[in-house]
Amino acid sequence: xxxxxxxxxxxxxxxxxxxxxxxxxxxxxxxxxxxxxxxxxxxxxxxxxxxxxxxxxxxxxxxxxxxxxxxxxxxxxxxxxxxxxxxxxxxxxxxxxxxxxxxxxxxxx
Numbered sequence: 766x767x768x769x770x771x772x773x774x775x776x777x778x779x780x781x782x783x784x785x786x787x788x789x790x791x792x793x794x795x796x797x798x799x800x801x802x803x804x805x806x807x808x809x810x811x812x813x814x815x816x817x818x819x820x821x822x823x824x825x826x827x828x829x830x831x832x833x834x835x836x837x838x839x840x841x842x843x844x845x846x847x848x849x850x851x852x853x854x855x856x857x858x859x860x861x862x863x864x865x866x867x868x869x870x871x872x873x874x
Contacts, residue, residue: 773841776848784832787855791825794818794862814868817861824858 801815828851835847 773844776844777836780832780836780844780848780851783851783855784829784836787825787828787832787851787858790858790862791822791829794822794825794858797865798822808872810868810872814865814872817865817868821858821861821865824854824861828854828858 797818798815801811801818831847831851831854835844835851838844838847
């Protein structure tokens, strides 16, 4: 296997792993938003955590779409660029999810 083929295979494997994780985490964020609405308490920190989870879910879903497009494209340069976009979206969404978790922990204690 030549180095460009190996890099292409590696990018595809990374995108497939990121696709499943981002889909799962978007579902987890949506579940968190649903739980906030079910509890019915609406203090400022909880609504901020709720909004942060909703934004994170949106970013995870955008990441999923970008990954799908990157997997379907035939242009190697476009796939590499889309991989970077997906990584950035995933990192932003994960940071929002962690921030929301900290807000939830410190408001419930």
